[in-house]
Amino acid sequence: xxxxxxxxxxxxxxxxxxxxxxxxxxxxxxxxxxxxxxxxxxxxxxxxxxxxxxxxxxxxxxxxxxxxxxxxxxxxxxxxxxxxxxxxxxxxxxxxxxxxxxxxxxxxxxxxxxxxxxxxxxxxxxxxxxxxxxxxxxxxxxxxxxxxxxxxxxxxxxxxxxxxxxxxxxxxxxxxxxxxxxxxxxxxxxxxxxxxxxxxxxxxxxxxxxxxxxxxxxxxxxxxxxxxxxxxxxxxxxxxxxxxxxxxxxxxxxxxxxxxxx
Amino acid sequence: xxxxxxxxxxxxxxxxxxxxxxxxxxxxxxxxxxxxxxxxxxxxxxxxxxxxxxxxxxxxxxxxxxxxxxxxxxxxxxxxxxxxxxxxxxxxxxxxxxxxxxxxxxxxxxxxxxxxxxxxxxxxxxxxxxxxxxxxxxxxxxxxxxxxxxxxxxxxxxxxxxxxxxxxxxxxxxxxxxxxxxxxxxxxxxxxxxxxxxxxxxxxxxxxxxxxxxxxxxxxxxxxxxxxxxxxxxxxxxxxxxxxxxxxxxxxxxxxxxxxxxxxxxxxxxxxxxxxxxxxxxxxxxxxxxxxxxxxxxxxxxxxxxxxxxxxxxxxxxxxxxxxxxxxxxxxxxxxxxxxxxxxxxxxxxxxxxxxxxxxxxxxxxxxxxxxxxxxxxxxxxxxxxxxxxxxx
Numbered sequence: 001x002x003x004x005x006x007x008x009x010x011x012x013x014x015x016x017x018x019x020x021x022x023x024x025x026x027x028x029x030x031x032x033x034x035x036x037x038x039x040x041x042x043x044x045x046x047x048x049x050x051x052x053x054x055x056x057x058x059x060x061x062x063x064x065x066x067x068x069x070x071x072x073x074x075x076x077x078x079x080x081x082x083x084x085x086x087x088x089x090x091x092x093x094x095x096x097x098x099x100x101x102x103x104x105x106x107x108x109x110x111x112x113x114x115x116x117x118x119x120x121x122x123x124x125x126x127x128x129x130x131x132x133x134x135x136x137x138x139x140x141x142x143x144x145x146x147x148x149x150x151x152x153x154x155x156x157x158x159x160x161x162x163x164x165x166x167x168x169x170x171x172x173x174x175x176x177x178x179x180x181x182x183x184x185x186x187x188x189x190x191x192x193x194x195x196x197x198x199x200x201x202x203x204x205x206x207x208x209x210x211x212x213x214x215x216x217x218x219x220x221x222x223x224x225x226x227x228x229x230x231x232x233x234x235x236x237x238x239x240x241x242x243x244x245x246x247x248x249x250x251x252x253x254x255x256x257x258x259x260x261x262x
Numbered sequence: 263x264x265x266x267x268x269x270x271x272x273x274x275x276x277x278x279x280x281x282x283x284x285x286x287x288x289x290x291x292x293x294x295x296x297x298x299x300x301x302x303x304x305x306x307x308x309x310x311x312x313x314x315x316x317x318x319x320x321x322x323x324x325x326x327x328x329x330x331x332x333x334x335x336x337x338x339x340x341x342x343x344x345x346x347x348x349x350x351x352x353x354x355x356x357x358x359x360x361x362x363x364x365x366x367x368x369x370x371x372x373x374x375x376x377x378x379x380x381x382x383x384x385x386x387x388x389x390x391x392x393x394x395x396x397x398x399x400x401x402x403x404x405x406x407x408x409x410x411x412x413x414x415x416x417x418x419x420x421x422x423x424x425x426x427x428x429x430x431x432x433x434x435x436x437x438x439x440x441x442x443x444x445x446x447x448x449x450x451x452x453x454x455x456x457x458x459x460x461x462x463x464x465x466x467x468x469x470x471x472x473x474x475x476x477x478x479x480x481x482x483x484x485x486x487x488x489x490x491x492x493x494x495x496x497x498x499x500x501x502x503x504x505x506x507x508x509x510x511x512x513x514x515x516x517x518x519x520x521x522x523x524x525x526x527x528x529x530x531x532x533x534x535x536x537x538x539x540x541x542x543x544x545x546x547x548x549x550x551x552x553x554x555x556x557x558x559x560x561x562x563x564x565x566x567x568x569x570x571x572x573x574x575x576x577x578x579x580x581x582x583x584x585x586x587x588x589x590x591x592x593x594x595x596x597x598x599x600x601x602x603x604x605x606x607x608x609x610x611x612x613x614x615x616x617x618x619x620x621x622x623x624x625x626x627x628x629x630x631x632x633x634x635x636x637x638x639x640x641x642x643x644x645x646x647x648x649x650x651x652x653x654x655x
Contacts, residue, residue, distance in 0.1 A: 055554040056422065056431050056540060059277040059438075065421050077552040102275055103539045107553025129275045129539065152278035156441065161281070179279055180439030 002123040003095035004148055004171045007046055008206045008227060017258045018228030019044060019219075020208055021251055022099065024051035024064065025081040026071030027239055034087060036239055039248035041094050044255030046228065049126065051236075052081050052100025059128035061183030063233040067240055078104045078113070082120040089121035097150065097171075099126040102134075110138055114145050124148025124171045132165050139168055150174050153199060155191045162195075166202035173199055174230070175209045177222060183233045184214025193225035200225075216257035223258055266455025269579060271572035274454040276542045280434065283441040288456045290361045295463065300360065304464075307352045311385065312342045314349065314467060318475035318633070323603045328619065331485060331626035335606070335636045336472055338496060345609060345638030346465060346496045347378035351447055353464035355382035358445035365389040365444045369433040371398055371426030372563035373405025374609075374638060375449030380414035382447075390414040393433040395424035401563060405642060423557050426567050430541050450493025451571035454542030458498075458571050465499025472633055473503050480631045486622065487512045489635040490614040491585065492528065492565035494574045496637035502573075505582055514574065515618045517560030518587035524550065528558035530570040531578050531585035545572040561590040561650060562610035562643070592617040594650055597640065609638030610646065 011018045021040045025033055037048060053071035057064065078100070085096060098117060105113045105127065117125065124147055130138060132151060142149040148171030153162055156179065165173070177192040178185070189209070196207045209222040210230030222229045231254060238247040266272050274284055294300040308314040317337045325333045338346040351368075358366050366383050367390070370376030376392040383390030392409055396418045399406055409416050417436075422428035430453075437446040451461040476484050487504055489497035491514040504510045519527035527533060528548070535546035540555055548556040548568035560566040577583040588596075593610060596617035601607045608616060615634050626632065640647070648655050 056427060058431055058434055058541070059279075061435075062421070069422070072554060079552075101539075103547070103549065103555070104553040106538055107536075107549065128277045129542070131274060131276065131278050131281050133281075134273055134275055154278050154282075156282035157278065158282060158285070176277075176279060178439075179441055181277075181435045 002146065002148060002171070003093060004047070004097070004123050007095050008172065011046060011227070017223040017262050018046045018208065019254055019258060020047040020049060020210070020228050020230040021045040021235055022049040022051060022230065022232030023239065024053060024067035024071050024236055025084050026053060026074045026076035027067045027236065028242055029074055030084060032239065032244065033084060035244055036247065037088055037092065039244050040235065040251045041092060043248045043251035045094070045251055047095045047097065049097050049099045049230070049232070050081060050085065052078055052098050052104060054101040054104055057101060059181055061181040061233060063237045063240070064182050067236045070240065078108050082116055085120040085122055095123045096121060097124045097126055098122050102127050102130050111141050114141050114147050118145050118147050124150055126150040126174060128152065132161060132168070152176055153195055155179065155195055157195070162198060163202055166199055166205070169203060169205045172206040172208045172228065175199065175207050175226065177209055177211045180211070182211055185212045187212040187218070189221040189224065196225035216253045219254045220257050220261045223262065266459060268573040268576035271543070271545050271575040272455055272458060273544050274542060275539045275544065276434070276454045277438060279438040283437070284454055284456070290357065291456055291460055294357060294360060300356065304353050304356050307356065308349060312348045312352060313340060315471040316340050318472060318479055320479065321604050324600065327603055328623035330623040330628060331630035331632045332480070333619070334479065334631065334633045336468060336500070336633060338468065338635060338637045339606070339608065339612065339639035343378050343381050344641065345374045345378070346468065346499065347375045347449060348381065349467065350449070350461050350464045350495060351375065351378035351382040354445070354447040354460065355386050355388065358388070358447070359386055361445060363443055363445040365391065365440070366447050367391045367393065367433055367436060367444055368447045368449060369393045369426065369429040370449065371429065371566065372642065373398070373402040373409065374564060374642065376414070376416070377405055377408050377412070379447050380409045380412035383414060384412045391417055391436070393417050393419050393429040393436065395426060395429045396420045397424040398426065398429070398563060425557065427555065434541065450495040451498045451573060452493045452541060452543060452569055458543065458573055461495050462498045462502055462573060465495050466502045468496065468499035468635060469501065469503030472500065476633065483631045484510050484633050485630040486632040488515065488615045488618060488632065490515050490565065490611045490637060491531065491570065491574060492517070492567050492611060493569070494571035496635050498571055498573055500635040501577065501583055512583040513618065514583050514585045515614045516585060516587040517562055517565035517614055518589040519559045520590055524556055526559050527587065528560045528566050528568070529587045530568065531574060532587045537575065540569040543572045545575040546570050546578070561646065562593065562614065564609070564611040565614065586618060588614050588617040592620065594647065597647055606636070607640035608636055609640050610643040612637045
């Protein structure tokens with residue numbers, strides 16, 4: 001049992017939708033990331049994804065690409081992210097999930113990464129370039145260390161693959177709302193809602209919908225058939241501009257809208 | 263279905279969004295690759311439009327220059343649009359047509375694959391978007407205009423370093439958002455499965471033709487096979503047919519650029535590259551101590567890619583192919599040499615393979631045979647070479 005399961009259980013008891021906020025480690029800088037974590041937790045975030053910057057982030061749109069480059073230019077490394085997580089754990093018990101790309105993990109050594117990440121205080125990892133077909137070895141490593149490897153479904157995931165994913169999923173299932181990459185855009189969330197209901201038939205693992213959510217209205221729509229929503233670019237964009245207070249207010253607006261609607 | 267491995271290399275390290283379309287492509291390719299009607303259609307375009315088979319030319323003066331083995335050049339430079347790239351572009355465009363896609367997209371570095379894809383799209387009346395880094399657009403203005411003439415839309419990519427690797431990432435991102443009506447014609451034997459296999463299969467006509475032509479020209483004897491390696495499409499096409507022939511020594515030549523320092527070369531297999539994941543495949547990759555991808559450098563825009571096709575990684579580990587490098591300066595020397603001795607201006611990429619003759623030929627005997635894949639013609643590089651040689655145009 002990690003902080004992720006405990007938080008989802010608490011949300012269920014309180015009949016609340018979960019709010020996952022993505023922050024890039026090292027944006028605007030290390031100190032700024034620590035402040036941002038405090039700010040978004042204060043504003044009502046339930047989970048925080050910590051972005052592990054990669055030079056070639058295939059699944060990310062312009063905002064998070066730029067944030068990754070900023071972090072790398074500032075000297076952020078995978079080991080540096082783990083140091084940052086240790087700092088965060090001095091003051092928060094919010095579930096923290098690392099989100100990055102497989103090459104950094106392989107270079108670090110997958111087994112070593114999971115052990116060090118767990119010890120630092122991460123509860124799981126999201127690696128968007130590792131689909132179910134490529135994740136068996138990593139899943140086994142994570143399972144051994146009680147570390148969550150978050151899996152994905154999308155509107156295009158076939159029923160056969162959806163069933164396979166649900167069978168091995170733990171922590172939560174990341175439901176990608178739209179074909180494309182991360183970033184704020186207008187999306188018909190009823191499509192992923194249908195997918196979420198199919199997931200619900202297969203597993204009790206919570207569902208978090210992400211990609212494209214840029215407003216409180218979008219968060220409410222996206223949360224309809226899900227347990228949580230994930231918001232990244234809309235927050236990172238504000239942090240890139242050094243507007244931590246604005247980011248905090250934005251997250252608070254998401255919290256209020258979700259609590260009012262559900 | 264398998265996720266396509268060459269030994270431990272390859273695979274499908276892509277976002278979930280892309281998985282359905284890779285599965286669709288895999289199924290379509292399985293269906294058509296042995297389909298006589300499909301094969302005849304592709305062959306028809308290759309023979310009557312692109313100019314296959316290309317000649318196997320005995321380079322008599324170059325042979326005499328070295329005084330060793332007989333040197334034969336596989337003249338891919340004589341193909342329509344000036345390089346081997348058209349073979350894959352036409353094959354994949356026919357496949358895209360059969361899959362009912364109305365748009366093709368491509369990434370390009372030097373612009374050769376972009377031009378080839380734009381050409382195939384024009385021929386089949388398909389919409390075409392070519393992703394190209396802003397740095398490369400500046401370096402390759404002529405090819406940018408060629409693509410526009412062919413009706414393609416060139417989309418500038420300013421993310422990252424604005425070069426081929428960023429253009430490739432952006433093409434994959436665009437594809438992820440337009441999977442229903444778009445086929446991504448990847449230009450080299452890289453990317454997630456099934457691309458390395460598809461590109462290799464289309465390009466393996468190079469090796470097949472060499473085998474058949476060598477029978478007539480040399481009684482079938484080949485001692486050395488040489489090809490340059492960037493992403494590795496002309497080289498995999500050259501080597502694949504001979505992968506089990508231990509008597510044929512296969513040498514892949516990478517770009518040694520301007521030195522050994524990180525970021526100064528493209529020696530993915532012959533230098534400091536380590537296995538990792540770039541653009542959907544597990545293969546050798548140039549990366550730093552933290553697993554960040556390092557920008558590759560070469561004077562030749564077709565070779566400055568920090569990854570390499572996964573089958574080459576397998577060939578390296580299995581000892582099937584030897585991978586070496588030559589520098590910018592050595593390639594420039596070979597560029598001039600072939601122009602002066604044989605009246606053939608080679609592409610700077612191919613000039614890398616030619617430059618390796620300097621090292622190889624003194625070790626060869628007169629009765630031996632060297633076959634070198636002359637992957638493209640050098641017209642596109644003339645400006646670049648003039649600049650490198652300090653000449654005003």
